[in-house]
Amino acid sequence: MNLLITTFLLLLGCSAVISDAPEPSYRLSKDVTPTSYDIWLRPYLLASDGERRYTYNGEVNITLQYSKGREITLHKNIVNITSTWLYKYNNNTPVAIQTFGTRELIYDNITQKLTVPLKENLDQYEKYMLRFGFLGQIRDGMQGFFRVNYTNENKREKWIGVTQAQRIDARSIFPCFDEPEFKATFRLELSRPTQYRTVFNAELLESIPDASSFNRYLDIFAATPPMSTYLFAFMVTEYVTYGNDDLKVITRVEHQNYTRFAYEVAQRALKAFDAYTQLPYKQLGLPQMQIATSPKFAHNGMENWGLVIYKEEVLVHMPDYNDGWSDKEYTLNIIVHETAHMWFGNS
Incomplete structure (x- = not known):
């Protein structure tokens, strides 16, 4: 019993020492x-x-x-x-x-x-x-x-x-x-x-x-x-770029012809948010939108202002592989979501 009491008191003392240790300050000063x-x-x-x-x-x-x-x-x-x-x-x-x-x-x-x-x-x-x-x-x-x-x-x-x-x-x-x-x-x-x-x-x-x-x-x-x-x-x-002054696609040369659906979705999404917010994209601060593919990426897409980067499978639809309706619905959802960030979160 004495050993148990001694052990308990030691543990209690250790926890007190640990609890007194200051927490690291992660936030920066505004000075x-x-x-x-x-x-x-x-x-x-x-x-x-x-x-x-x-x-x-x-x-x-x-x-x-x-x-x-x-x-x-x-x-x-x-x-x-x-x-x-x-x-x-x-x-x-x-x-x-x-x-x-x-x-x-x-x-x-x-x-x-x-x-x-x-x-x-x-x-x-x-x-x-x-x-x-x-x-x-x-x-x-x-x-x-x-x-x-x-x-x-x-x-x-x-x-x-x-x-x-x-x-x-x-x-x-x-x-x-x-x-x-x-x-x-x-x-x-x-x-x-x-x-x-x-x-x-x-x-x-x-x-x-x-x-x-x-x-x-x-x-x-x-x-x-x-x-x-x-x-x-x-x-x-070493990618290629196509599009116009409003919207550009940046992808591998061999994928250029397989990103047309994604390009059309991005075009329509920009126009829809322009109309919905009554604040055109170009008035937010950047004159163009770019969407790019990466063979490997941590997320489906990342809403970087003016340069949205996507996993290749989001923008690239290969015939008889990932060009079915479910694949295109997936593309549509991701592009509209990331485009929305230009108004809601970025600017």
């Missing part, structure tokens, strides 16, 4: 908030890239609104920070005011919070820019920036890069304030091999030779409207 992200990425997908294959170089400039505090805390996961600078805007020109060694940064593996300690308080309500250089991994799962392979019509293996930032995987693509409440605009510049093409939430402005790398082009995209990080999306593929 510093982002207003825009300017992102540059150079992914390596080719066998000729050698040891760099399935990695990427990146830089992000985050424009911030500062209110108080001696630190800036945001999120990161997997990416390795190589450089950090803080700038203050002077007549809309950023001027460097502080640099940080990687050992000065504080990282919490549990909460995935990255803290940049400031040497002194900043000027309240002024605009600043936090810049990171980093290295990332093109992952083999289906989160963040990941890679997918398929066999094309010539029986050759192809690799593409796809993103899935929802729920908390934008932070594994670039350092960011990865909570839905922190909405900001996003601009993207993507360096790609010449045989690849890229797409992003917003429209492509221009493609120019990448001056810093042979046999690559730099695709420069317009800015998105203010949106949450989980909607950030891009793809690096």
